[in-house]
Amino acid sequence: MCLAVPGKVISLEKDGVGQVDYMGTTIVANFSLLPGIKTGDWVIIHAGFAISKLDRKEARKTLKLFQELEKLNPSE
Amino acid sequence: MRPKTSSRDPLAHWRSANTIKVLLKTIAEETKNLGKPLRLMEICGTHTMTLHRSGLKPWLQEAGIEMVSGPGCPVCITPDFYHEAIIDLVTSGENILVATFGDMTRVPTRKGSLQTTVPASGSQIKIVYSPEEALELARQNFDKRVIFFGAGFETTIPSIVYTVKKASQQNLEAFFLLAALWLIPPAIEAILSSGEVAIDGFIYPGHVSAVIGERAYAFVAEKYHLPGAIAGFEPADILLGIMSVVRQIKQGKPRVANEYRRVVKAEGNPQALALMAEMLEPFDADWRGLGTIPASGLRLKPEWADFEASKNLNLALKPQKTLSSGCRCGEVLKGLVGPRDCPLFGQACVPDSPRGPCMVSYEGACLIEYKYSAGAKKK
Numbered sequence: 356m357c358l359a360v361p362g363k364v365i366s367l368e369k370d371g372v373g374q375v376d377y378m379g380t381t382i383v384a385n386f387s388l389l390p391g392i393k394t395g396d397w398v399i400i401h402a403g404f405a406i407s408k409l410d411r412k413e414a415r416k417t418l419k420l421f422q423e424l425e426k427l428n429p430s431e
Numbered sequence: 432m433r434p435k436t437s438s439r440d441p442l443a444h445w446r447s448a449n450t451i452k453v454l455l456k457t458i459a460e461e462t463k464n465l466g467k468p469l470r471l472m473e474i475c476g477t478h479t480m481t482l483h484r485s486g487l488k489p490w491l492q493e494a495g496i497e498m499v500s501g502p503g504c505p506v507c508i509t510p511d512f513y514h515e516a517i518i519d520l521v522t523s524g525e526n527i528l529v530a531t532f533g534d535m536t537r538v539p540t541r542k543g544s545l546q547t548t549v550p551a552s553g554s555q556i557k558i559v560y561s562p563e564e565a566l567e568l569a570r571q572n573f574d575k576r577v578i579f580f581g582a583g584f585e586t587t588i589p590s591i592v593y594t595v596k597k598a599s600q601q602n603l604e605a606f607f608l609l610a611a612l613w614l615i616p617p618a619i620e621a622i623l624s625s626g627e628v629a630i631d632g633f634i635y636p637g638h639v640s641a642v643i644g645e646r647a648y649a650f651v652a653e654k655y656h657l658p659g660a661i662a663g664f665e666p667a668d669i670l671l672g673i674m675s676v677v678r679q680i681k682q683g684k685p686r687v688a689n690e691y692r693r694v695v696k697a698e699g700n701p702q703a704l705a706l707m708a709e710m711l712e713p714f715d716a717d718w719r720g721l722g723t724i725p726a727s728g729l730r731l732k733p734e735w736a737d738f739e740a741s742k743n744l745n746l747a748l749k750p751q752k753t754l755s756s757g758c759r760c761g762e763v764l765k766g767l768v769g770p771r772d773c774p775l776f777g778q779a780c781v782p783d784s785p786r787g788p789c790m791v792s793y794e795g796a797c798l799i800e801y802k803y804s805a806g807a808k809k810k
């Protein structure tokens with residue numbers, strides 16, 4: 356039930372419904388719980404509802420942290 | 432080199448062997464410095480799944496971290512009397528349509544499961560994948576009373592009650608909710624205040640937190656002086672959470688860390704929280720294994736009573752003692768024992784014929800242990 360991977364919003368229709376590209380598959384999602392979403396945004400879908408918008412800046416910060424850790428521990 | 436994220440797998444780096452190796456190494460070194468192994472509880476069944484599927488558990492054990500599963504499986508903690516009440520209703524009442532999530536139909540009770548139940552004439556049990564589908568069934572079946580048996584934590588609760596609001600707007604008078612809606616923070620408090628399990632810190636559920644935000648767990652640090660971190664569901668996400676907990680212990684400064692900022696905002700999801708506050712009120716709910724926990728369940732407010740299944744249909748929700756079947760699911764949910772401590776695990780209780788809900792649900796600790804641990808047979 357818990358889709359942990361984010362999907363990309365490809366279209367928004369009326370009644371708060373839209374389409375999301377979820378790893379290559381198109382699924383229909385309800386956006387009523389997440390106002391202000393635009394096409395191109397990445398979202399977390401749960402039980403057919405978008406519950407959170409992915410913050411790409413924060414994702415990049417985590418990636419940077421991984422890189423720093425890897426620099427401190429070069430692979431043998 | 433700047434890491435690339437492809438649109439097909441935006442999380443490749445969170446699964447990369449090198450990232451995982453480096454994080455494990457860091458955790459192992461810092462835990463060693465603490466001088467004692469740690470016992471951390473992951474609340475969420477989806478975390479349990481990641482830990483097993485990615486094979487992280489034995490590596491963590493070697494790094495001095497024992498991970499214990501908690502109560503984060505809504506199918507598992509919903510007590511039998513909910514199922515038994517709905518089984519009674521659908522076997523005795525005509526033209527009733529029960530809609531529920533797939534796992535819920537397989538939970539064994541002394542009255543059988545919804546899957547083995549033979550409904551009365553004109554009645555039916557249907558599996559839905561989302562709350563909206565339950566509503567759609569009500570639109571299509573005007574001759575029936577449609578009951579959505581909706582179980583979930585804070586992640587799912589907003590979408591479940593959204594259906595009631597929609598049903599009201601669309602005048603679907605024959606749509607009812609049997610609400611099995613559970614709150615995670617009071618369950619954590621119940622586990623801590625019982626003092627039964629020794630836990631050094633928590634990995635908080637990522638998507639429950641996406642709805643409720645960070646503050647909801649503040650009592651764990653303030654009152655119980657235990658560290659915790661909100662984590663996502665990729666292997667590296669969980670390891671980041673564990674690293675944070677280890678560091679909080681080292682610094683002697685327990686807090687609620689958010690290691691899943693790309694998804695979880697400090698304030699949660701205001702829209703979802705507003706919908707919950709508008710339509711629901713807390714009550715002292717019964718949990719399987721954990722008993723009655725103050726303000727741990729949500730039910731529709733009186734102004735939505737027309738949609739409340741237990742108030743409008745012949746459906747009595749009476750807490751009663753479950754007969755002992757030897758299933759230790761209740762203790763598994765509290766982190767008191769692991770699935771393999773149950774004598775039925777892998778013997779009398781297997782996914783094809785489960786003896787308890789922890790072997791039914793995809794978020795259940797017993798099913799996950801059975802599916803992903805090498806040699807699922809009991810050793």
Ligand code: SF4
Pocket residue numbers: 757758759760761763770773774775776777780781785786787788789790791797
């Ligand atoms: S293995 Fe089966 S019987 Fe044993 S605790 Fe788990 S669900 Fe219950």
